Amino acid sequence: MSAKSALNKAIFIPNDERLLAAVQVKRRTKKKIPFLATGGPGDYTTFVCLSVTNKKPALVFLTKVKQFGGSSSFVRRSQWTISQLRQVNGIDSVRDCPEFDLIFENGSDQWTAGSAGEKCVFVQILHHTCQRFIPERKPEFINCPSKLLGGNSILHEAADTVSSAVQKASQALNERGERLGRVEEKTGQMMNSAQHFADTAHKLAMKHKC
Numbered sequence: 001m002s003a004k005s006a007l008n009k010a011i012f013i014p015n016d017e018r019l020l021a022a023v024q025v026k027r028r029t030k031k032k033i034p035f036l037a038t039g040g041p042g043d044y045t046t047f048v049c050l051s052v053t054n055k056k057p058a059l060v061f062l063t064k065v066k067q068f069g070g071s072s073s074f075v076r077r078s079q080w081t082i083s084q085l086r087q088v089n090g091i092d093s094v095r096d097c098p099e100f101d102l103i104f105e106n107g108s109d110q111w112t113a114g115s116a117g118e119k120c121v122f123v124q125i126l127h128h129t130c131q132r133f134i135p136e137r138k139p140e141f142i143n144c145p146s147k148l149l150g151g152n153s154i155l156h157e158a159a160d161t162v163s164s165a166v167q168k169a170s171q172a173l174n175e176r177g178e179r180l181g182r183v184e185e186k187t188g189q190m191m192n193s194a195q196h197f198a199d200t201a202h203k204l205a206m207k208h209k210c
Contacts, residue, residue, distance in 0.1 A: 007049060010074045011065055017051040020129060022065075023122040025111040028099060043069035048102070048111065050082075050126055052133070060133045062102070064109075080104050083134060088123060090144030096120055124148040 001009075008019040025046050047065045052058050060082040066075050089101035096116035100123060102109050113119035123141075127149055130138050141149055 003047070006072075007047060007065060007074060011049070011063070011076055012051050016054050017061070018054060019049060019051050020060075021050040021122050021125040022047050023111075023118050024114045028110040028112050045069075047074075048109075048122070050122070050129060052129070058133065060129055082130060082139075083137070085130070085139040087140045087142065088126065088144070089142050090119075090123055090148070093143045093145055096145065120145070120148055 003024065004019060004022045007022055012019045025048050027046075045067045047067070049063045049065055050060070051063060052060045062080045062082060062085065063076060064078040066077050067073070068075070084105045085102065086105060087101075087103035089103065091097055091099040091101070096119075098113040098116045098119050100111055100113065100119055102111070113122065123144060127141055127144075
């Protein structure tokens, strides 16, 4: 089971929510917490998750979830409504990088994702969700490559790739159909020729008998 599936099953489904995106992160500026309130050492994995409620009107949340070392369970630590999000800083608008910042009404977090690709997918889904669910005072997305904010996006590129593959497959089938059609046409012509030859031979044979 993937981390996203495990998170969804453990944290969000029980709360009648649906997980839209999740990214594994580490703080760029680590807090000095030698001993956590849980009574264990500070060995844990952090996920930033984007979820939506199943009930209408839908509510969208950003949730910080931790998984402590040696445990398969997840713990919900902090949560914000998407309307509390004020800014998403992608750090670099030119090249893909794993760093990003989330700025809320009452604080901010500076994160480094597991990879630039994971960060890009998360930021793009977050941007799309903000456009869909926030009618006013949408959060600002700065220093993000344009492909993440619409236009030539990752999702559009994927759709284009699928569309191209379908077109190529359709073209191949059409070409195959045309080839089969030509073969059937030639076969028909050969059968007609054979039948004509047989008829002619039969007529000649009848004349010789006469």
